[in-house]
Amino acid sequence: MSPIFARTALVPLFVSAALGLGGCRSEASPPAAEQGPPVVGVVTLQAEPFTMTSELPGRTAAYRVAEVRPQVNGIIQKRLFREGSDVAAGQQLYQVDDAVYQSALKSAQAQQLSSKSLADRYELLIKEQAVSRQAYDEARAAKLQAEASLERAQIDLRYTRVLAPISGRIGRSAASEGSLASIGQATAMATIQQIDPIYVDVTQPARDLLALRRDLNEGRLQRAGDNAARVTLELEDGSAYGHAGELEFSEVSVDAGTGSVVLRAVFPNPDRVLMPGMFVRAQLVAGTRDEAILAPQQGITRTPRGTATALVVNQDDVVELRQVTVDRTVGSRWLVSEGLQAGDRLVTEGLQFVQPGTQVKAVPAQNVTAAAPTAAKEG
Structure with a gap:
């Protein structure tokens, strides 16, 4: 057999073998599985x-503040209070030397008595036309002037007893025994602050206040209560303040520098936990959504x-x-x-x-x- 014939005869055998192997592989492969929808x-x-609650930074401020100042001139003789204590309205705080004012009062009383006696005498004489009408009028004017001088002397003497204008906690004293008290002096003798109740001033961005009002007006948000909004406090150490307060008013103008509005709330402070100037965080319950x-x-x-x-x-x-x-x-x-x-x-x-x-x-x-x-x- 020639070599060419031998190679030609082998070709069908290779083709048949290749086809046989391909057919076996196709039968061995399983069909593809169908996948379900993703989960x-x-x-x-x-x-x-x-409930909508706005958490805002704020500081405490005294409910009322009064500076104690002298209304007469004189040397302070006594200080009659303890610094840092609670004082009541009308309580005496200082005693100014009143010797000069006692003397002025006696002089005014004598002048008032003399002018009253003269005016009364002239009143009887004018009916009998024993004195002129001008003399009688001058006597009456002198009597009224003497009464005014007496009243002024009594006021000055009363002012030597420096009294507390309001009830509250008094701070340190800037005046001591022997120092001079003068009308119109620049420095107050002491300062009294009423801290029960106490104010908390918080700042809120004007845009948030506008959004809150818009939600309330359009009915998406209902007011939290019939009256003022309820406010709670968180102190500087992270603890919760034990008393709730109420929003009292909001500022009528916006701060041009910060774009915020000041809201003022009032809180009871029976234990004097809150002191003026403390930093707090206020939670303002503004409204509810059903x-x-x-x-x-x-x-x-x-x-x-x-x-x-x-x-x-x-x-x-x-x-x-x-x-x-x-x-x-x-x-x-x-x-x-x-x-x-x-x-x-x-x-x-x-x-x-x-x-x-x-x-x-x-x-x-x-x-x-x-x-x-x-x-x-x-x-």
Whole structure:
């Protein structure tokens, strides 16, 4: 057999062997399995009562402040109070040397007695026309002037007893025994502050105040109470103050430098825990919302432009994209004002595996805790 014939005869054998091997491989491969819809974790949103609380920085201020100043000139003889103690309105605080004023009072009394006697005598004589009308009028004028001088002398003598103008806690004394008290002096002798009740002045951005009023006027938020808003305090050491206060008024103008408005609340302070000038944080309960939508933060994402969005599974188990409006955080949730409603199934797990229009299988989410607060704090 020639070599050419031998090579030609072997070709069908190789082809047959190749076909046989290919056929065996095809029979051994199993058919591809069909995959189901992706599984996503969802949270069914529910409407719930919600209390809006604004947390604002503030400082305490005395309810009333009075500076004790002398109203007569003289040497201080006694100081009659203990620094840092509580004093009552009308309590004597200092005694100014009254020797000169006692003498002036006696002189005024003598002058008043003499002028009164003369005026009374002239009153009898004028009826008999024994004196002129001018002399009688001058005697009456002298009598009135003497009475005024006597009253002034009595006032000056009373002012030598320096009294407390209001009730409150008195500070350190700037005057001591032997020092000179002068009318119109620049330095006050002491300062009294009434700190029960006590004011707390807090600042709130004007834009937040406008938003709060708009929500109240449009009915999205109801007032927390019939009267003034309730306020609670957190002290500098983080502890809660034991008494609640009420918002008394808001400033009528906006600070041009900070763009904020001053709100003043009044608090009872029976234990004198609060002192003027202390830094505190006030929680202002501004209003309530009966049916608020609070969405877990895991289900809210933002586009590169900052728009808040959410994926929701509809009744046909198809994913929908929603644009939402969020107001603030409430613990681990967002307060949603637009875009979501009660009954929506919000996707919080598997967001990276689905897109709008995808058919999915919804199961309860495992990455969201059931407990959540119902009050918002705005810092």
